[in-house]
Amino acid sequence: MTQPSLGITTIKPIFIKDSDVGLRMLVLAVISLLLIFTDYKFREMDVLRSGLTTLVSPIQYVVDVPPRMMEWLNRTTADYHVLLEENEELRGQSLVLQRKLQKMTALTAENIRLRELLNSVEKVDEVVTLAQVIGVDPDPFSHELVVNKGSNEGVRVGQPLLDASGVMGQVISNSRFSSRVLLLTDSRHAIPVQINRNGVRAIAVGTGLTGELQLLHLPDTADIVEGDLLISSGLGGRFPYGYPVATVGEVRHDPGQPFANVKVHPNAQLTRSRQVLLLTSREQPSVKQELNEVLEQAPSDSVNENSAEAL
């Protein structure tokens, strides 16, 4: 061979020292466990996580390219007649909605007048931001989405997420360009609701199954029947009042159980919606002010944190 022979060559290590590996494994494992514990226990890690998420958000955007390409392909190759039909359908829908809206103005005015008569707080309308779902949690055990709006667009942790037909979930963490949303059906999620028909309150918790929630601690005598609409009750202050959450699917009364077994199905299309709305609710002023005054007098500042965590 023509290769010149070198006097001294560094020999490429073929084997690695076993003792070394064991020690390094142990150190890294301990660091990981410490990280897990800190992340679980303390909120301060959120800053680090949000920074790291900003770092990997390009991956999320790139991963979303194939579905978006498909969508684009579908749109560009769509049949002229199909588009025409769809257009007509949308026109009709818009007409129906506009008719409802005409009624709404009158009803809203009436509502405000009645509230004034009752001396109660005036409701403030919520502001929405349009967002797009760019990612779904690959872990089948957790129901989470990633949307393409982050802290740069003013998204905050705790903000509710809606689609056209109902509440979807809430923001649990965000980076600069994207946010992570916990869906209603996740087993870690719960939302205060009330029956639209009669105002009976309950808490709907996720079961971890897609398309199913459960109502907790609803007495057997509660007036609830199949098909009842559940709306967000606004209690707890995270989800504003009045948005449709779920429809009652099955009510079972087991004499051996202290509470009724109620299964409900979320109204929002949790697994299908791509266009979503992030809700920014302006808090009702008087209650918030009162709360702030109380909090200022109280020595501990953790009340707010706790109430947020309890949700």
Add this chain to the structure above:
Amino acid sequence: MVGPSRANWVIYVSLLAALMLSALPLPEAMQWWRPEWVPLVLLYWIVALPTRVGLGTAWVLGILLDVLEGSLLGLNALALTVVAYVMLLVYQRVRMFSWLQQWLFVFALVALYQLIVHWVKGTFGTTSLSLMFLMPALVSAVLWPALFMLLRGVRRGFNVL
């Protein structure tokens, strides 16, 4: 050492591709059939180049995966480090394994990975009790030979030694 044989970027690109594949949205019914891309690609590189890809790579990769999945920070890092450690102990034997033995071994390793993730999740939160979480290990093992050949082809093509 310098030279064309130290094409680190090939390793990084393949690991990045694994991260992307693991974040790719799948239809509801397919969720259980997703192979564990990141452990698989990591395992390949450890078998091929144990002096260059090891525990450090596994740990950093795990952190990135944690952030991407939104899981507890350190969860995947821990699982990947342990799996990488086991592979580092026996990589010389694995090179001699027949396909059947490799299948079984990869299945065991990915199952170990899943198990650690599942344990930690169970300790610090709620997860379901079903054994379905082992499904990806099976899919990963089935996919292993194809991935092994592919990555070996890439490695030889780019002359990564």
